Amino acid sequence: MREGAKSARTRERILLAAAQVLSRKGYAGTRLSDVATLAEVQAPAVYYYWTSREELLEEVVTVGQRATMEHVVASMEALPVGTPAMERIARAVAAHLEVVLGRSDFSQAAIRNAGQLPADIRERQLVGQREYADVWRRLVEEAVAAGEMSPDVDTRAARMLVLGALNWAPEWWDPERNPLEEVVAITQRIVRRGLRPS
Amino acid sequence: MREGAKSARTRERILLAAAQVLSRKGYAGTRLSDVATLAEVQAPAVYYYWTSREELLEEVVTVGQRATMEHVVASMEALPVGTPAMERIARAVAAHLEVVLGRSDFSQAAIRNAGQLPADIRERQLVGQREYADVWRRLVEEAVAAGEMSPDVDTRAARMLVLGALNWAPEWWDPERNPLEEVVAITQRIVRRGLRPS
């Protein structure tokens, strides 16, 4: 009965280990042996669940990507109808930071390695990336339409600058120094000011 | 007489090739054979100039780091004495973007791989990184002191958010879409607004 559950847990353990290694060492630097050690398993065990290293790493990236997008989208949907556009952006900023900084080795793995992935994975990955980009595109456009955001900046550039700032956060954030909520608050303040008209 | 010059040119060629590969493939993904191909030379030629792959890659990172810092510092020094603090920050933003986006595979190699470097290189690299961080720290503190920047945000976080946005730019910037000057202008506008008081 429960062996299915046990097996699933091993699979999870390996996947999580892969995410941790991938997020720190990069795609090429991720050795199956390191993943295995972290997951407390021997390297060949990986092949019971995935057919290759590449497939395992692709799953990590996919999960990370999906998790990020889902958390942000869920946050948007949780907002009351009619929430002002800039409020929504602020909430999206918080949600994105929450995923990227809070425990998710997956999203970090997905974000940091986008450029280093082998061509075939990258292509599939790009699809999800576009979907997520659309979420932000919409947010920004609504803000401009509502006059809550300065119309005199290229929206794509603005959006990417903000996302860049968020994506870079794991590189420097130190939980000892600022609690997550504080970083979120600071970031929201700067983004709001940076984007609002005049 | 000139053989020295020719040899130096080969060395440069290899170094440049290494920077290109490193900036795209990451530390572990950089194969000497790829570097060699790009430099139009056979892999073992590398060992005539460097004692190991690691040493070559460390030089790339060091050069990239130095180039970034030097360009920004030079830009600051070129400003007339008494330039307002926020002006100076805007200029630094421009300078940083110029290096990161304009042809410098070196700085990209340095920036993107910071986290993936082997421990010993990373340690040496951290020294230079701190120096550069100091440049920005000073800029931001002067702005706060002069009342040109909102005092209600953690300066470290603010500084890192801005640098994050800048460092991420190579990931999305498309010269076809916006010329460099335009991206610089947009970024400056957002950063100014984001940081200034109220």
Next chain:
DNA sequence: GCTATGTTCTAATCTGGATTAGAACTGTAG
């Protein structure tokens, strides 16, 4: 032209790490 020095090449060698083969172990159903 001849030799010494500097530069780059071809042909090994050596190693780390992915993958495969197949044994062993676990637990469950009959």
Next chain:
DNA sequence: CTACAGTTCTAATCCAGATTAGAACATAGC
């Protein structure tokens, strides 16, 4: 207790890529 399916292990195998050895080539000073 036995057989079987599922899971993980140990012991190869295999290959890519760094590094080394030493030949070949170039150039300059004589």
